[in-house]
Structures are given as structure tokens and as C-alpha cells.
Amino acid sequence: MKKFLLRELRCPKCRKSKKLKLTDSELETDDEIHEAELVCKKGHEWTVEEGIPLLVYPPLSAEDKKWIEDYDQMAETYDEAIKTYDEFLGVDIMKEREKLVGFIPMEGPATIIDVSIGTAANFMAISNALKGQIGRFDFHGLDVSRGMLRVAQRRLTDQGITHSLVHGSVFNIPYADNTFDLVIHSGGINTFSDIPQALNEMLRITKPWGIIVVSDEGLSSKARETEWGKKIIENNSLFAAKPPIEHLPDNAMHVEVSWILNDAFYQIVFQK
Numbered sequence: 238m239k240k241f242l243l244r245e246l247r248c249p250k251c252r253k254s255k256k257l258k259l260t261d262s263e264l265e266t267d268d269e270i271h272e273a274e275l276v277c278k279k280g281h282e283w284t285v286e287e288g289i290p291l292l293v294y295p296p297l298s299a300e301d302k303k304w305i306e307d308y309d310q311m312a313e314t315y316d317e318a319i320k321t322y323d324e325f326l327g328v329d330i331m332k333e334r335e336k337l338v339g340f341i342p343m344e345g346p347a348t349i350i351d352v353s354i355g356t357a358a359n360f361m362a363i364s365n366a367l368k369g370q371i372g373r374f375d376f377h378g379l380d381v382s383r384g385m386l387r388v389a390q391r392r393l394t395d396q397g398i399t400h401s402l403v404h405g406s407v408f409n410i411p412y413a414d415n416t417f418d419l420v421i422h423s424g425g426i427n428t429f430s431d432i433p434q435a436l437n438e439m440l441r442i443t444k445p446w447g448i449i450v451v452s453d454e455g456l457s458s459k460a461r462e463t464e465w466g467k468k469i470i471e472n473n474s475l476f477a478a479k480p481p482i483e484h485l486p487d488n489a490m491h492v493e494v495s496w497i498l499n500d501a502f503y504q505i506v507f508q509k
């Protein structure tokens with residue numbers, strides 16, 4: 238992790254903004270931090286391992302842990318597994334992910350986070366679509382699965398994409414308020430144990446006027462009436478999910494719901 242990331246993080250225990258410091262003064266001279274101890278002003282201690290600050294707090298519920306163990310195990314094969322969706326849904330998901338560029342400011346620097354980054358597929362797609370422009374982006378990724386983060390780190394490094402990754406939970410995101418121009422989340426929210434809290438946290442870390450884009454499995458009402466739609470839901474009940482708009486924070490502005498990936502995923506876009 239780059240040392241400047243410390244300016245954007247906050248201690249997940251006392252939730253005080255921008256109060257994390259390295260304890261080892263020797264490392265403070267080094268721009269790139271691989272292994273280190275962090276401490277907040279109140280004395281809460283955290284570690285950085287393999288270049289990733291470990292900031293999950295509080296410990297996960299038994300229900301969330303079950304999902305995370307599955308993600309840790311499938312991390313290395315996740316990209317292959319997700320490709321089966323291409324045929325299943327009749328789409329090229331990597332190409333579809335490129336449409337996220339429509340939410341990025343056309344010019345100037347932009348700070349972007351993928352919450353539940355998984356294997357960093359969204360950032361790979363964005364950098365593919367905006368080749369030559371990635372220097373103006375500050376890419377951040379959060380995930381609670383260290384297996385997924387390891388794959389994301391390798392993929393982004395191999396592609397020469399500068400990034401900051403954090404091991405943290407969507408229910409208590411260890412970033413300061415008003416940090417990001419764009420917050421992306423794809424593919425996890427349907428199974429989150431506290432959807433309102435996840436959406437609240439995504440809005441909190443967004444800058445005023447920034448944009449939040451949330452998508453997950455869920456057929457449009459038209460698609461769920463078709464034989465195709467019925468088969469898809471029969472195959473994977475996650476596709477029966479509906480966009481959780483009733484859980485959006487009261488201060489979410491300009492909410493728009495649409496369907497993407499051949500009407501099989503909902504997409505909620507809102508603004509702070």
C-alpha cells in the first residue's frame with residue numbers, strides 16, 4: 238500500500254476520520270508499505286500484511302463468515318466460474334462492465350472505489366475501455382475476502398494499474414467520509430445481512446454530488462414472466478431478487494433503477 242492511503246483511511250473501531258498512523262517510524266520514510274503496524278489516536282492497533290491494511294471490524298457474523306469462506310476458496314477460479322454467466326445470460330459480462338465508464342467524470346482526476354472488488358473485474362474493464370487515461374484515476378478496492386484481494390492485487394499489478402486495496406467490511410467501511418467521486422458495488426448486496434447499513438456506508442464515503450452504482454442479480458418484471466426468466470430463477474434463486482430501493486438512505490438523491498446484462502441484473506444509481 239502507498240503511504241498516502243493513510244490520509245484517506247479511518248480507524249474502524251472508533252470511526253474517527255484520518256487518524257491512522259504507522260507505529261514503526263523507520264517505515265514512515267518509505268512510500269510503499271508492505272508489512273507494518275498501524276495505530277489510531279485512541280490506541281487501536283491494526284496491521285498491514287502483503288501490502289493490504291487489515292481493517293475488518295467488528296468481527297463478521299456467522300452468516301457473513303459462511304459466504305466469505307466460500308469466496309476465499311473460489312477466489313482463484315472465480316473469473317472462470319463467472320464466465321459461465323456469459324452463456325447463461327447471453328451477454329459478454331466483461332464488455333458490459335465497460336459501461337461503468339459512463340459514470341466517471343469525462344476529464345480530470347477521479348477517485349473511484351469498488352466496494353466488494355472481488356477479482357477487480359470492474360477496474361480491468363474500465364482500464365480497457367479508457368486505455369491511456371488510467372493515470373487520472375485513483376483506484377481503490379475493498380473486500381472482506383483476503384483470497385479475493387490477493388487475486389485483485391495480482392491482476393491489477395500485472396496490468397500496471399496503480400491501486401490501493403483494503404481488507405474491510407461494507408458494514409463499516411474504513412474510509413473517511415466524502416472520499417470518492419464514484420462508488421461501485423456489483424454482485425454482493427443480495428446476500429448481505431444488513432443491506433441498509435451497506436448502502437448507508439457507500440453513501441457516507443461518497444463526495445457530495447458523487448455517484449453510487451449498485452448492481453446485482455435480479456430479473457426485470459418483464460423478464461421474470463418469460464420462460465427464459467423462469468428457467469433462470471429455477472436454476473439460481475438469486476435472480477428472483479428485487480432492487481432493494483426501500484433500503485436506500487433517506488438522503489440518497491436522483492435515484493434511478495434500470496436493468497442490465499440482458500434484463501437479468503438490476504442497477505441502482507444514486508447521488509449524494
Ligand SMILES: C[S@@+](CC[C@H](N)C(=O)[O-])C[C@H]1O[C@@H](n2cnc3c(N)ncnc32)[C@H](O)[C@@H]1O
Pocket residue numbers: 301304305308352353354355356357358359379380381382385405406407408422423424425
Ligand atoms: C459475487 S462477488 C462479486 C465480486 C465483484 N464485485 C464482481 O462484480 O465480480 C461478491 C463479493 O462480495 C464480497 N463481500 C461479501 N461480504 C462482504 C462484506 N461484508 N464486505 C465487503 N465485501 C464483501 C465477497 O468477498 C466477494 O468478493
Ligand SMILES: [Zn+2]
Pocket residue numbers: 248249250251252253277278279280281
Ligand atoms: Zn480507533
